[in-house]
Every structure is written in structure tokens, then in C-alpha cells.
Amino acid sequence: MTEALFRADPYLRAAEARVTALTEEGGIILDRTIFYPAGGGQPGDGGVLRWKGGEIEIATTVKADADDIVLVPAEPAALPGVGAVLNQELDWDRRHRHMRVHTALHLLSVVIPLPVTGGAITAEKGRLDFDMPEAPEDRDALEQTLNDLIACDFAVTEEWITEAELDARPGLVKTLSVAPPRGTGTVRLVRIGAGENTADLQPCGGTHVARTAEIGRVRLGKVEKKGKQNRRVHLHLGR
Structure with a gap:
């Protein structure tokens, strides 16, 4: 099983x-990695691996069987041997933008309190699909409310509950299309804010910024009709 270093510290940019x-x-499968594997709408990380006598660019990262994480090279090249010790360096700018978008999408689900039917993240923008029969009447007002929440500079933290506790609180699950990962007995929750605030x-397994102000100002894009009941809302990062 690959140790997921990004889970404990999503800001870790390099590691042996x-x-x-x-x-x-x-x-390439490592014993420990800072590279996030694609999942939950968030793309897999890229970067570079360097070892004595070689280096290789990593295009993306995916999950494998038995909780292993596989780093996928950008193109065929000489690989490090099994047992080789190497240094992994994350494409930090791309990852950090993923973190900003992902956290912003969580807040978008607050501003639009409807069931989520899908979502996707890129380094420039993200989108959520909602069970929304009619398009929102005032997109500018939604955008301002979203940016007001971001500006509150809420802390973003994680906590864990048992699967039984999650079953007793079904309202925590906003996504209709993707169920929280199960099988280990516990589920990771991402909290924005604290206590009464x-x-x-x-539930979420992705990487997030430490505080919402780090997201920066965002812009809501077009709202698309996707079927009888669904609307797709696009969100764009600022600088």
C-alpha cells in the first residue's frame, strides 16, 4: 500500500x-507519494522523479488495486529499478490551483443548496452539476455571495467519522453521483469554518487549501442545461 503523504500535508512539494x-x-509505484491520484473529479498530479543517473516526467497519477498509487510517465523512457531511492517533485502550481478550485466548489454547493449530480476540476476552472430544474435568477448575486464566503477566510480542516455515523447523518452527503469511499470503517470529512461558524x-478525499482566502476571487461562468432536471454551473479562478 502506498503511503499517501498528500493526505497529511497537501502542501508538501518534494519528498524522498x-x-x-x-x-x-x-x-511507477512508490512506498510513499506526494502525488494525488485522480478521483472525485480532481485530476491526478504531475511532476518529476529524479534518481541517481536518471529522471522522468510524470503526466498524471491514478489509483490501482490494493491501495497502491501509480505514477504515469509522460512518455516512454528509462524507468528506475525496483528498490531505487528517488526524489519526487510536484508540479506545485497546477496542484495548488486544483486545491483552490476544489475548495471553491465546496462553497459553491453552499451558495446553491441543491443536490450535486456531478463535478469536475481543472487548473483554471471547475464545475458542479445540480439537480436544478430552473436556472438561477440572479447569477451575479450568487457570485457575490460566493466571494463573500471566500473572503471570510474560513479555516479548512479534516476530521473522520465512522461509516455508521455517516449513515446516521445522510445530509452530509451532497453528491448523488459519487458515493463516499467505504470499506475501511471510517470516512474523511472536510470542514470549512469551525463550530457555529x-x-x-x-465527505471528500481531495486536497484543499488551508484557508478560504487563499482561493482568491472567483467568477461564475455560464449555466448550462444538462437534461430535464440538471444545470451545470461553471466557476473560474481569478489570478
């Missing part, structure tokens, strides 16, 4: 690791 396996497709609390 050891190669534990190579996949038939040319992927909690703005949002929901």
Missing part, C-alpha cells in the same frame, strides 16, 4: 521515496 513496483504499462461539512 522508494520504488516498490513497476506496472506492465510502465507506471461552519460553512460546509461533507
